[in-house]
Amino acid sequence: MKNQKYQVVIEDFLPKAQVLKLWKMLGMELIDLNVACPDNYHSNKGQFHWRGGVLIFHSAAKLLISTNEILTGIKKLNNQFSAINRQPMAKAFGLKNRGGNNWVLDGTLGLGKDYFLARSFGFDVLGVEKSDLCLGLISTATLEGDKIPDSSFYFNDTISLIERSIKNSSNHLLFDEELLVSISKNSLAHESLELFNKIHSTMPTVVYLDPMYDEKNDSALPSKAMQILRKELGVGHESDFDKLFTLSLKIALNRVVIKRSIKSKVKFEEKFSFSIFGKSTRYDVYLKN
Ligand SMILES: C[S@@+](CC[C@H](N)C(=O)[O-])C[C@H]1O[C@@H](n2cnc3c(N)ncnc32)[C@H](O)[C@@H]1O
Incomplete structure (x- = not known):
């Protein structure tokens, strides 16, 4: 980190x-x-x-x-009404992967836009982020904001989290409890607890990755936020993305989904299953056998 x-x-x-x-x-x-x-x-x-x-x-x-700008974005997502079966991200995650013991690991949380989008479709998600800048903003916004759903974040490098769990031959991810942030607002507290029970008993059904490539228009983040992240986190911040992908594929029970710009080349072609297209983004899906 x-x-x-x-x-x-x-x-x-x-x-x-x-x-x-x-x-x-x-x-x-x-x-x-x-x-x-x-x-x-x-x-x-x-x-x-x-x-x-x-x-x-x-x-x-x-x-x-x-945090006000971040909250405005989250609230907009929560209020939007759209048929879930037409949403590219929901389709990419697989609609049957909601509910039950299924859960999504968002391994590149960033400022949480995709995290809250996935939550609005009914997926149980844990967001992992290695940057204190991002986690500071998103967690403070969530803690301070009204009418924001319960949230669960983990402050660490997703690579070390997965590596440690694989090394210990664990059948679930080994979290350092100190770095888990569960934000619940009284009456909704049970939602987080449910997720925490799941993450302590199974590997994620879906691992979602949204890398920050050094290209233009490759992310759905607002451009100002993206500029700040690029400048602050630095080029090379994600130079180990290939490793992150390979490890994710090892632990995901059902699939790994990578968000990319609609124009970017397919990577990891040999393992590629299909893509779901949005207006400017593409979700590349890598199904487990
Ligand atoms: C393009 S941003 C993700 C944007 C996010 N999907 C959103 O909607 O706001 C990529 C983020 O992934 C984080 N990241 C990259 N590699 C990581 C890793 N190995 N572990 C945890 N976070 C990582 C970066 O710090 C950065 O904040």
């Missing part, structure tokens, strides 16, 4: 204890301006600011992204 430690500058009131606990887990350094303004207040790399109940990331490249 990249050891990027971000500062969070607290400009007014403190966030709730759960949010503070999360930031601590992500290794963020807190600077509380209500207490004193320390010498290291100005950072020459990206920095988070907590102001008025919103977390804002100021990137070194002078681009901003806030």
